[in-house]
Amino acid sequence: MTRNKPNIWKYSLSAVKGIYDAYAVSMINFLRKPVTEEYPEYKRPLPERSRGRIILTRDPDGDERCVACYLCSAVCPTSCISMESAEREEDGRRFAIWFRINFARCIYCGQCEEACPTLAIQLTPDYEFCQYEVLDFVYEKEDLLVDHGGRHPDYNFYRHAGVTEKGDKGAHPDEEEPVNLKSNMP
C-alpha cells in the first residue's frame, strides 16, 4: 500500500482552517441567545407517550391487568422490577401478590411497557417525584396501581387468551365449544 505523502502546506492550511472554524462557530454561539428553558419556572408540556413514572393499570372490568408474567422484569435492563406471582384464591386468576419497582434504578427506557402482554404496565409523563430517601423510590404495588386503563382503556387480556378465569372453556368469541371426550359425534 502506498500512502500519499500529505502536502504539508495543504495540510497546515486545512489545520488552520479547522481551528479557525472551531473558534468562529463557538463565537457565533457565544453571541446567540441561550436556548435553556428554566425549570421549574417553565414546565415544558410533555407528549402523552413521554416516559416517566410507571403505573399499573386496570382492565375495563376494573380488575388488575397484570398477570405477573415476569416479562417486564425479565426485559428490564436495570433489573429494577421484582414481583411474585400467585393464584388468586377466589377465581384462580394469576396475579402479583407483590410488585415492586425501584425507581432509583429505573432508567425509563420503556422496555417493560413494550414487553407487557396485557398492557398493564405503562409509563406516564410524570417525572416530578424526587425523594431524599432512596427507599422512598421503591414503589410497591399499592403505589403503582391506578384505577383506570391508562392509554389503552379497552383491552382485556382474558377476552383473547384461551384460559378461563371464570366460567367454562370455549366461552370466548373466537372459540368453539369444548370437545366432549366421551362423545363420538363430530
Add this chain to the structure above:
Amino acid sequence: MWFLGFVILLIKLAAVLGALVLLAVYLVWIERRLLAKFETRLGPNRAGWHGALQPFADGVKILLKEDLIPEGADRFIFMMAPAVVATSALLLFVVVPFGEGFTLWGRRVPMLFTDLNVGLLYVVAISTVAVYGVVLAGWSSNSLYSLLGGIRGAAQMISYELSLGLSLAPVVMMAGSFSLVDIVDAQAAYPFILVQPVGFLIFLVSTMAEAHRLPFDIPEAENELMGGYHTEYSGMRFGLFFVGEYVNMLVLGSLAAVFFLGGWRGPLLPGVVWFVLKVLIVPFLLIWSRAALPRPRYDQLMAFGWKCLIPVALVNIIATGGLMLLFG
C-alpha cells in the same frame, strides 16, 4: 522607616493575595458562565444574583467533603503536592508590575513586590516548579491513573516550557532587559504584540499547555484518566489544585499583559484597571479555546510541541534578530 515599608509590604501582600485568590475563585464561576454561553446554555445562575454566590456554595461544599487519603499513598507527599502547585503559581506574581505606582506618606510605592533584574528568568524558573506538584501528586497517590497523569504532566510541561522560554527571547531582545519593569517600560510606545504576533501566539499556546487547560489537559484527561494526577484527591486538597490552576491562568494572563500587551500602560484609565483588563484577555482566550477545540492525542501533542512550536519559535528569534540588525 523600615517599619513603614514593612507594613506597606504586608498590606500589599494581603491585598494582592486576596484579590488574586478571589479573582481565581470567581474565574471558576466566570468560566462556567462563559462556557455555557459558548454552548448557548445559561450556566450556574441560581445562587445569588445571576449565580454570583456560586463560588461560595462550591467552596462550602468542597470544604465539607471528606478528605480521603488512599491506602498505600505516600502520605506526606500526597498532602504537600497540592500546596506546591498553588504556591508556585502564587510565587510567580512577585515580579509582576501591576500598576504605575503612587506616593504614600511621602514614599513612592511601586505597584509590584520586587523588581528583579532577572525577573523573566525567575518567571520561567518558578513556573517549572509547578511540574513537581503534578508529578508528586501522581506518584504519591498509588494509583495507575494518577501515575500516568503525573508522567504525562511532566513530559508535557517540560516540552512546552522550552517553547515558552523561546517565545520570550525576542521580547528580551527588544526590551534589552530581563526586568519585567523594563519590559513594560519598553512598550511605552507600542505593545510588543504588534511586532511579535508569532511570539504571542507561541506564548499563548505554551501557556495553555503550561496550565494544562483544554485542549492540552492531557495530564487530567477526565475521560481516559478520570482526572489524572488528581484522581485520588478530594475535599480541599482537590480544591487547592483547582485554585492553583485558576491562579495560574491569571498569572499567565498577567505575564502576557506584561510581555506583549504593554503591561499596565494605556490611555485614560488608571494603570491598575488597564492591567486587570489585559490580564483577563488570556483567561478569556483559554476559555474560548476550551469551548472550541477537542483534545489532541498525547503523541500529537508532543509532536506539535517539538516539531512545530520550537522550530517556529527559533525562526522567530532569528527573524527578530535579523530585523533588529537591519532596522535597529
Add this chain to the structure above:
Amino acid sequence: MPRLIIDNQKIEVPEGTKVIDAAEQLGIMIPRFCYHSALGAVGACRLCAVKFLEGPVQGIEMSCMTDARDDMVVSTDDPEARAFRRFIIECLMMNHPHDCPVCDEGGHCLLQDETVSGGHDIRRYKGKKRTFRDQYIGPFVQHEMNRCIHCYLCVRFYQEFTGYRDLAAYQIGYRVYYGRFEPGQLESPFSGNLIDICPTGVFTDKPARYRGRRWNMERSPSVCIHCSLGCNTVANARYREMLRQEARLSESVNGHFICDRGRFGFGYANLPDRPRRAEIGKNEASWTEAVRALANRLTISDGASEMKKTAVLGSARSSLETQAALAILAGSAGWPMPAYFADPHQSSVCRTVVRRLDEGLAVSMKEIERADWILAVGADPINEAPMLALAMRQAVRNGGKAGVIDPRPVFLPFDFTHLPIPREQMEFCLNHLIHSGIARQEADDAGEAVAGFYAQLPEEAEFEEAVREGISTLAEGLKQSEHPVLICGTDIVPLSTPDLAADHAHLLNRIKNTCGLFYILPGADAFGAAMLEASAESAFEDLLKAIEDGEITALMVVENDLIGAYPNRKRLETALDRLELLIVLDYLSTPTVDRADFFLPTTTVFETGSCFINQEGRLQYAEQVHAVGAPIRQLRGRSHPPREHRDEVPGGDPRPAWRAVADLVRALDLDEIRLYTSGPESWLTGSKGPFRFFQEKIYPPREGRILPAESEVAPFKSSIKKEAKKPEAGTLDILFVDRTFGAEALSALSEPIRRAEPAAAAFIHPKDASELGLSDGDSAILRFEEGDLEIPVALNNDMARGLLVIPRKPDLEWQTAGARFPRIARNRIAGVRKETE
C-alpha cells in the same frame, strides 16, 4: 456403519441410528417435538422434516423416522425444509390459546422456542379455536389441555415407559384429548415426569404453580435424598424457597426421569416451623453463644481439658461431610466412635452390604435395564426405591423376566412373578430357586467352591401350587438368561440375606460370567454411614447399652430423629431419661429436637454443597442451590418483602452440620484444627476421612463408583438351611415398611406428598382377615404390651399368610410394638367395624 453427509459435514454412525441423532452428534439440533431419546420416534409432529438431497431416500422426510444409511446427503436448512417446518408450526399454533403470559411453561417452553425460531409470528388463521376442558389429575400435575400440540409424548411415556394405563389419548382427529377418563389423581408415581416431557404447558408443576419462571430460579444440579438410589435432579429455588425439582439426565443412575417422591419431596426444606435458631434449654440463643455454652457443658470442670464422655449418633440422611466430621470429632475428643443408624437392623445389614459389594458385582440402573432376568429378594421397588421399578420395567420390555420373593403385596408396573413367601422362608426359597435354575453340571464346571456351595442348596421344597409354578417359571428364565441381576432389599430381610444374595450373585457370576448385584439401602447416604460404622466397629446398640449402664451421660444426635427411628419406644425413653445432656443438630422439627437440652439448627442439602454415596457405591455431589435464610414468603406472608435494610439474613442462622461440628471442635480446643481452618476437601481426603477408602481423592468429587475391585470377604461362606422354617401358628408377623409416599421421613413432610399419600392401612391376607373376623376397611386394634395401635386393614390376596404389613408413617406410633419385627398373638388383635352410613 453408515456414512452420510449432513449439512456438508461427513459423519459415520452405528447401524440403526436415526438421522436426527446423527445430526445431533454433529452439533446440529433439528427441531423436534415428539422425538425423545428415551421413548424413540413415532413421527407424530412432523417438525423434524429435513430434505434428503441424494441417496436411498429423496425429498422431504422426517429425520426422526429415517435410519441413517450410506450415501445419504441431508440438508437441514434447505428452503423447502424450512418452509415445511414453518408451515407445521403454523398448523400446530392454529388452536393455541395464546395464554403464554399465564402459562408456567413460558420461558422454558419448546413450543415457544420453535415458534419463534421457526419464524411464525403472525396468525393468519381466522377461524375459531378448538377448546378442551381440563381435569383434576392429582396434587402434582396441573392440566391445561388447550395448549396441546398432539405429540403423544405424554401418553407414550405414561403407558409405554412407566406402564400405567390411566392417562390415555381419547377421541380422534384434531379432537384428540390427553387425560384420564374421569378426573382423579394419576396412579403412576412417575407422573411428575409429564411436566418435564410435555413440550408445551399442558402438564405443569402444580406445587410450583405461578411461583416463578425458569429464569427467576436459582438452579443447581442436585441429588435426590429420598431413597438410596440418588437420582440426579436440578433443584430450583427462588427467594430462598425451594420451588421445583426437575430430572437431570444421568446415564447410569436415573436416565431422564425421576419419581414423584423425589420431585415433590423437597417441601421439608421450606417448612415454616423449621427450627432456625439455636436453643439452650428451651431458650433461643445466637449460634456462637450456643456453641460456647455447649463446649462449657461438655468440659467437666472449668479449665479442665477432660471432657464429658459423649455418645454420637449421626444419620444415613446426612451428607458424607457431616458423617466424616462426626467421626473426627469423636476420635479427637476421645469419645466412642459415632454410630449412624438408630435402627440396629439397618445397622447390621448395611454393614454387610458395604463389606460385600465390589466392582465385580455392582450394577447401575442402566445395566438393570439391559438385564434379561431379574430376581428381587425382600424388596418392594415401587415403595422402597421407585425408579428401580422403572429400570426393571425397561428390562422386561426388552424381553427380560422378573420375579420378586417378598411376603408383602408387591405391585410393579409390568409382568413379573411374585412369590409371596413368609419372611423367614425367603432365603430358603431363594436357595431353592437358584438350585432349580442351575444345572448341577454347570455348577461343577465352575469350580470347587461353586460346586460346594451349590451342593448345599435345597433341591426339594414344599410350597403351595402357585408358588411352585412361579419358581419353575423363574428357574426356566434363569436357565436361558445371560445377564441375570439379583436385587436384595435390606428393610425387611433377615440379617443373613444380604450375605446370601452376594453369594448367589457370585455363583451366577462364575457360571454366567456376568451377574449384577443391586442392594436397596435405607437412606441417601446409608452407604457412607455403613462404611464409617464398619471401619470403626461402632453401633448404636452399644452406645445405648453404655447409656443405660450410666457409663455415658451425654448424647449428641445429628440430623436423626432418634425417637421416630428407634424401634423400641419404651427402652429408648428410659435411656433418654438417664441422660444428663442431649444435644441435637437438625434441620427438621422432630420429637427428638423437642427433647434436646442443646439444639443447633443445620442446613438442608439445598443450602450446602454436599456428597452422598448411593446404594451401588456411587459418590455424587449435590451443589448448593440457595443461600440460607427464611423464605421471603414467610417473612410477610402474601405481601411485599420487608422494606428495611438489615445486616443479617432473617432465619440465616443454620449452618451445615459439619460446620457446627467444626465450630464445636474449635470451642473445645481440640487439635483437629483442619476442621475449621479449611474446607471439607482437607478432612474428607485426610487420613481419617472417608475418602481414604477411595482411589481418587478430589473434592468436590467427580461422579463415579468408589467400590473396591474385589471385596475382602470370601464368597460362599453363608450357612444354608435345608429346611424351611415353619411359621408359628397362632401369631401374626408384623412388618413395618416403606411406602412410595408418606413413610420416608423427609418427603412425608412435603405438602403435595401428603396430599397424594393414601390413608394408612395395614395389609392382611383375606384368609387371615376372615379368621380374625375383619373385613376390608375395618380397623384392627393391636394390643401390644406397651400400648395399643389402631389401624384400618386392607385385604390383599397377593401376600404371604400370617402377616400384617404396616406403613412406617411418621404419625403412626409404630414404635409401641417394641421391636423391629414384632409378632403378635392373634388373640391380641381386636376388630372395629367400619362405620357405614
